[in-house]
Amino acid sequence: MEPDFAEPGFFPLLTELLRWRRDVRHFRRDEIPEAELLELLRLAQLAPSVGLSQPWRFMRVRSDAARAAVRENFARCNADALGGYQGADAALYARLKLSGLDEAPVQLAVFCDGATGSGRGLGRRTMPEMAEYSVVTAVHTLWLAARAKGIGMGWVSILDPEGIAQALNVPEGWRLIAYLCLGRPAETHTVPELERVGWEHRHKLEEVLVDR
Amino acid sequence: MEPDFAEPGFFPLLTELLRWRRDVRHFRRDEIPEAELLELLRLAQLAPSVGLSQPWRFMRVRSDAARAAVRENFARCNADALGGYQGADAALYARLKLSGLDEAPVQLAVFCDGATGSGRGLGRRTMPEMAEYSVVTAVHTLWLAARAKGIGMGWVSILDPEGIAQALNVPEGWRLIAYLCLGRPAETHTVPELERVGWEHRHKLEEVLVDR
Numbered sequence: 080m081e082p083d084f085a086e087p088g089f090f091p092l093l094t095e096l097l098r099w100r101r102d103v104r105h106f107r108r109d110e111i112p113e114a115e116l117l118e119l120l121r122l123a124q125l126a127p128s129v130g131l132s133q134p135w136r137f138m139r140v141r142s143d144a145a146r147a148a149v150r151e152n153f154a155r156c157n158a159d160a161l162g163g164y165q166g167a168d169a170a171l172y173a174r175l176k177l178s179g180l181d182e183a184p185v186q187l188a189v190f191c192d193g194a195t196g197s198g199r200g201l202g203r204r205t206m207p208e209m210a211e212y213s214v215v216t217a218v219h220t221l222w223l224a225a226r227a228k229g230i231g232m233g234w235v236s237i238l239d240p241e242g243i244a245q246a247l248n249v250p251e252g253w254r255l256i257a258y259l260c261l262g263r264p265a266e267t268h269t270v271p272e273l274e275r276v277g278w279e280h281r282h283k284l285e286e287v288l289v290d291r
Numbered sequence: 292m293e294p295d296f297a298e299p300g301f302f303p304l305l306t307e308l309l310r311w312r313r314d315v316r317h318f319r320r321d322e323i324p325e326a327e328l329l330e331l332l333r334l335a336q337l338a339p340s341v342g343l344s345q346p347w348r349f350m351r352v353r354s355d356a357a358r359a360a361v362r363e364n365f366a367r368c369n370a371d372a373l374g375g376y377q378g379a380d381a382a383l384y385a386r387l388k389l390s391g392l393d394e395a396p397v398q399l400a401v402f403c404d405g406a407t408g409s410g411r412g413l414g415r416r417t418m419p420e421m422a423e424y425s426v427v428t429a430v431h432t433l434w435l436a437a438r439a440k441g442i443g444m445g446w447v448s449i450l451d452p453e454g455i456a457q458a459l460n461v462p463e464g465w466r467l468i469a470y471l472c473l474g475r476p477a478e479t480h481t482v483p484e485l486e487r488v489g490w491e492h493r494h495k496l497e498e499v500l501v502d503r
Contacts, residue, residue, distance in 0.1 A: 081479060082307040084439045089304050093439055095294040096305070097337040097432060121496050125309040127434070129448055131483055131491035137500045145503045160416050168411065177414075188503075198491050199380065202389075202448040204372050208423070209448045212468070215427040220309060222339070223435075227296045227305055236341055236414040236421045247503050256424070267293060271343055279343035279410050284333050288349045291357045291400075291459050 096227055098269050103231030106182040106262035111230060116185060116261075119228065123221035128213035132198025135217040136190040136253055148246035149188075149238070149258065150180050156237045171278060178235045183260030188243065189218055190253035214256040221259075231264030308439055310481050315443030318394040318474035323442060328397060328473075331440065335433040340425035344410025347429040348402040348465055360458035361400075361450070361470065362392050368449045383490065390447045395472030400455065401430055402465035426468040433471075443476035 084090065120137055128134060140146055157177060164172045180186070191214040193207070203209050222232045240255035249255075273279050296302065332349055340346060352358055369389060376384045392398070403426040405419070415421050434444045452467035461467075485491050 081441075082304060082311060084304065084308065084441070086300070086304070088298070089301065090439055092294060092296065092298070092301050093305070093308070093436070094334065096296065097334055097436070099294060100337075100339065102339060117496065120500065122306065122309055124494065124496060124499070125312075127312065127314060127431070127446065131485040131493075133494050133499070135499060139500070139502045141502055156417050160413075163412070163416065172413070197494070198485075200375070201372075201384070201485070201490065204375065204449070205368050205451050206448045211420070212424075212427045215424045216431045219339070219428045219431045224305070224309070227302055229293075229296070234339065236418045237416070239417050273343040273410075273413070278413065281343075282336065282345050282409070284329065284336060287336070287345070287347060288332065288351070290351045290353055 096223060100222055100226045101268055101271060103233045103264045104176045104179045105265040106179045106231065106260065107265050108182050108184060109263055110184045111261060115228065119221055119224050122224040123217045126217035126220040129203055129209035130198030130201030132195055132210060132213060134192045134195050134210045135214045136192050138188040138190065138247060140186040140188055140247065145247060146186065149243060152238050152242050152246065153178055153180055153235060156239055160237055171276065177237055179233050179260040179262065180235065183262045185261040187259040187261065188247055188255060189214060189257040189259060190249060191256050192253055194252040211256055218257045225261060229263065230261055233260045235260060308435060312434055312438045313480055313483060315445045315476045316388045316391045317477040318391045318443060318472065319477050320394055320396060321475055322396045323473060327440065331433055331436050334436040335429045338429035338432040341415055341421035342410030342413030344407055344422060344425060346404045346407050346422045347426045348404050350400040350402065350459060352398040352400055352459065357459060358398065361455060364450050364454050364458065365390055365392055365447065368451055372449055383488065389449055391445050391472040391474065392447065395474045397473040399471040399473065400459055400467060401426060401469045401471060402461060403468050404465055406464040423468055430469045430471065437473060441475065442473055445472040447472060
């Protein structure tokens, strides 16, 4: 039987959640209870995956050594990135807070196990990248579920993914898809930070829709 | 102010939606009103994107010629895929319905414009694949919003993506991320079809979670 998604109140709140999901980079330091985190990860496993291959692999990054390696990797990549901008762009970039690596109580590295036998290759023959895309839908599911529970998430991509995989000593063939910071947000917004500071504006639907 | 996601009833329904989202391959032929489709696409634009680059490009595939080219591309790739299985696997694969291309009233090709200047490269220097991942989150947002409105979606990946891009005459540099069928579902399930027919089973969290 179909759940009552038409119940008044559900769709408006779902819309609010999509609008409100925002990348979070300002975290409070209080811990997230283990049971709450595991519940969120179980929900992430409901994400779609090509051929039901479920290629997502979650790694909780907890040790001081592992976290320090990630912070160092980010600092290096972020300095390189800053060097690629000039003038006002460089000044604005330098002021952006682009990760919550120093404060976020929970940090997750999410990998794709492209060699998994699960799903027996179905749907991946002509588009092998579908395995990685499946992991992305799990990350996005986690993001929405966390946000609905008052937990903020930030996706850090200013990282050298091979360096991270090496530092975290991952099994052969795992590829880094996302490095995630989670924690209670120190502030919340429905407007993306990059829009607020004038780095980029939102597109209208007409700008991204064509017919054939 | 934070919307009331803690309102009793919201999280259980969100969980139901995640469980119930399922890839749909059996569609009724009735049309989806244009206004409803455009509302869903506007919601998809709320998806996260690296550097707010919003690299998603939606193409409604409507003409008979374009749809025939996609069907032909699928038939060829699906025959090739079938040839890669043996014995019982091949018999099971041959019985699976792997697309709703013949019936789905709405078909969308979703591309990534990797050359977009939007976002000014932020977050894509070391992980350029973040642009494609951003498009995946838009597809997943569309999927959830559609499902909450009683519209089913199926993601067809048994396609040669370059052949599709050529047949649909897309602008230079657009890469196919997803070919989507949308319509009212002819049947609904909370258990994935590939699980029901015994192609694959669901993993437990313990199987995909490690600590460092």
